[in-house]
Amino acid sequence: MKLTDIRLENVSYIYSPNTPFQKEALENINITFKGGKLTGIIGHTGSGKSTLAQLLNGLLKPTSGKVYLGDTDIWEKPKEINKIRYKVGLVFQYPEYQLFEETVYEDIAYGPKNMGVSGDNLNRTVSEAADFVGLTPDLLKKSPFELSGGEKRRVALAGVIAMEPEVLVLDEPAAGLDPRGRTEILERIRNYQKQKNNTIILISHSMEDISEYADEIAVLKNSKVLCSGTVDTVFRNAELIRSNGLAIPKITEIMLELKHRGFPVSDGIYTTSDAHKEIIRLINSYKKNGENNA
Amino acid sequence: MLKDITLGQFFPGNSPLHKMDPRMKIIISAIFIVAIFFAKNIFSFALLILFSLILTTLSGIKHSVILKGLKPIVFIVVFTAIINIFWTKGETPLINFGIIKIYPEGIYTAAFMIIRVVSLVVGTSLLLSYTTSPIALTDALERLMNPLKKLKVPVHEFAMMMTIALRFIPTLIEETEKIMNAQKARGADFESGNLLNRLKALVPILIPLFISAFRRADELAVAMECRCYHGGDGRTKMKILRFSVFDFVWLFVMLIFSVSVFCLNYIPTTIKLSF
Ligand SMILES: Nc1ncnc2c1ncn2[C@@H]1O[C@H](COP(=O)(O)OP(=O)(O)OP(=O)(O)O)[C@@H](O)[C@H]1O
Ligand SMILES: [Mg+2]
Numbered sequence: 001m002k003l004t005d006i007r008l009e010n011v012s013y014i015y016s017p018n019t020p021f022q023k024e025a026l027e028n029i030n031i032t033f034k035g036g037k038l039t040g041i042i043g044h045t046g047s048g049k050s051t052l053a054q055l056l057n058g059l060l061k062p063t064s065g066k067v068y069l070g071d072t073d074i075w076e077k078p079k080e081i082n083k084i085r086y087k088v089g090l091v092f093q094y095p096e097y098q099l100f101e102e103t104v105y106e107d108i109a110y111g112p113k114n115m116g117v118s119g120d121n122l123n124r125t126v127s128e129a130a131d132f133v134g135l136t137p138d139l140l141k142k143s144p145f146e147l148s149g150g151e152k153r154r155v156a157l158a159g160v161i162a163m164e165p166e167v168l169v170l171d172e173p174a175a176g177l178d179p180r181g182r183t184e185i186l187e188r189i190r191n192y193q194k195q196k197n198n199t200i201i202l203i204s205h206s207m208e209d210i211s212e213y214a215d216e217i218a219v220l221k222n223s224k225v226l227c228s229g230t231v232d233t234v235f236r237n238a239e240l241i242r243s244n245g246l247a248i249p250k251i252t253e254i255m256l257e258l259k260h261r262g263f264p265v266s267d268g269i270y271t272t273s274d275a276h277k278e279i280i281r282l283i284n285s286y287k288k289n290g291e292n293n294a
Numbered sequence: 295m296l297k298d299i300t301l302g303q304f305f306p307g308n309s310p311l312h313k314m315d316p317r318m319k320i321i322i323s324a325i326f327i328v329a330i331f332f333a334k335n336i337f338s339f340a341l342l343i344l345f346s347l348i349l350t351t352l353s354g355i356k357h358s359v360i361l362k363g364l365k366p367i368v369f370i371v372v373f374t375a376i377i378n379i380f381w382t383k384g385e386t387p388l389i390n391f392g393i394i395k396i397y398p399e400g401i402y403t404a405a406f407m408i409i410r411v412v413s414l415v416v417g418t419s420l421l422l423s424y425t426t427s428p429i430a431l432t433d434a435l436e437r438l439m440n441p442l443k444k445l446k447v448p449v450h451e452f453a454m455m456m457t458i459a460l461r462f463i464p465t466l467i468e469e470t471e472k473i474m475n476a477q478k479a480r481g482a483d484f485e486s487g488n489l490l491n492r493l494k495a496l497v498p499i500l501i502p503l504f505i506s507a508f509r510r511a512d513e514l515a516v517a518m519e520c521r522c523y524h525g526g527d528g529r530t531k532m533k534i535l536r537f538s539v540f541d542f543v544w545l546f547v548m549l550i551f552s553v554s555v556f557c558l559n560y561i562p563t564t565i566k567l568s569f
Contacts, residue, residue: 097506
């Protein structure tokens with residue numbers, strides 16, 4: 001599988017230009033989403049995350065600026081924008097409402113069918129996608145309207161994964177799910193990314209989720225990119241993030257506070273499991289010190 | 295594409311048109327419509343154009359917005375104009391191609407017809423939709439129809455239904471757009487193929503749209519019940535409509551306008567119209 005970068009160059013987007021409702025949702029965005037990485041996008045409500053997502057697969061056309069998929073400008077041939085949409089899969093915020101077929105199987109197959117996939121290939125791609133999101137085969141025969149909210153969400157997700165996109169953009173895939181549903185769906189997305197090694201862009205409100213699952217982070221604020229880079233570089237700027245009203249992961253806060261109080265903990269701890277290891281290490285080193293002193 | 299529908303769209307503002315009592319706007323629109331259909335010669339049509347231009351200027355709505363609002367009627371206007379040009383018979387043809395004869399009368403009739411329809415749409419949409427919020431409009435309608443209550447017409451219920459319908463138009467448009475986008479992201483194609491294919495392409499939009507519309511209706515009904523909605527009896531209003539002097543000035547201007555249209559019709563002209 002080749003790794004596809006997706007790059008935005010001076011992209012701005014204005015909703016309803018030249019009307020009283022004019023609204024600049026994105027201002028001069030420059031960012032590269034690296035191929036084969038899971039990039040998390042985080043930002044306050046209304047900061048332009050969903051708008052950005054729709055620019056990536058050509059549902060919205062930038063008011064100015066360019067979007068590159070690999071080396072091609074996606075709007076070079078506007079007639080062939082559908083080809084870009086096959087390559088960049090987009091799962092919308094609350095995607096449950098898009099289901100319409102009689103059975104779950106048919107609904108997942110809708111995208112691939114539009115691409116011209118049929119027969120055994122269709123079967124394979126649908127069951128593979130269903131497997132990735134954890135839908136059991138018996139659910140495939142049911143009507144999508146009989147499912148629970150979380151299951152519907154997974155069907156919608158599978159519907160896009162079945163198109164086998166090179167880049168997968170997910171707009172708040174875990175919104176409105178309970179903690180177990182959240183972890184499960186995010187785990188599955190991460191496993192999917194590891195197996196396929198493709199590019200994933202994950203939009204979320206939760207710093208915890210992003211720091212746990214993403215390789216890179218982009219922080220949006222008021223239609224602009226506040227900062228971006230690897231999880232490490234972004235959280236090293238904890239002050240910048242906090243002063244802009246966004247929370248850094250709770251566990252990172254605790255570790256920063258420990259450091260502040262003079263404990264020699266290392267920087268760059270964003271997940272509870274890392275923190276766990278670090279604290280054990282710390283305790284062990286104190287024990288050793290204590291024994292040596294004795 | 296759906297966003298281009300400005301018919302029935304309210305632009306908040308502070309112009310003299312915005313400040314008029316919505317009941318007066320309905321009355322004035324009715325008078326305006328009658329006046330339009332009384333206009334019969336070049337002078338009364340000129341007055342019609344003048345009046346529409348004055349309304350446009352007073353409203354403070356951008357010309358581009360008004361032109362965009364005319365888009366949906368372009369086809370009908372052009373179509374009727376063409377029919378008028380070719381079908382109206384007069385005395386001396388302007389162009390004579392054997393079967394096809396175009397008379398000057400036909401061209402005048404077409405031109406007047408265009409003025410009529412355009413000023414009708416511009417006038418009423420300026421008065422009733424661009425400068426009046428849907429809520430104010432239905433409130434005004436309910437008040438105007440109040441006397442019908444004596445005849446056991448469920449006026450309040452009609453007004454409520456209308457408010458709800460109007461309230462949900464933008465929501466439904468937004469929802470349709472959202473669903474279309476989601477299906478487009480799955481490779482749906484609404485713009486190519488033959489008629490049958492295009493109709494088929496609508497299924498993935500219509501089904502989710504209906505489902506969500508029914509769900510919304512259901513939720514709304516429950517929410518209304520929870521807030522003890524029991525029809526119009528004994529319900530008080532937060533905004534009570536009161537006519538101001540200003541409203542009667544408008545009424546006066548409008549009456550003068552229609553009388554002028556009526557009188558101008560008697561000025562003799564050489565142009566004969568076939569209506
Ligand atoms: N269809 C639209 N028409 C007009 N303005 C819009 C439209 N969609 C979004 N906006 C505006 O653009 C801005 C960015 O919206 P966007 O949906 O991208 O935010 P978001 O970051 O995804 O927020 P959330 O976290 O709530 O999903 C908002 O201020 C919003 O009001
Ligand atoms: Mg959003």
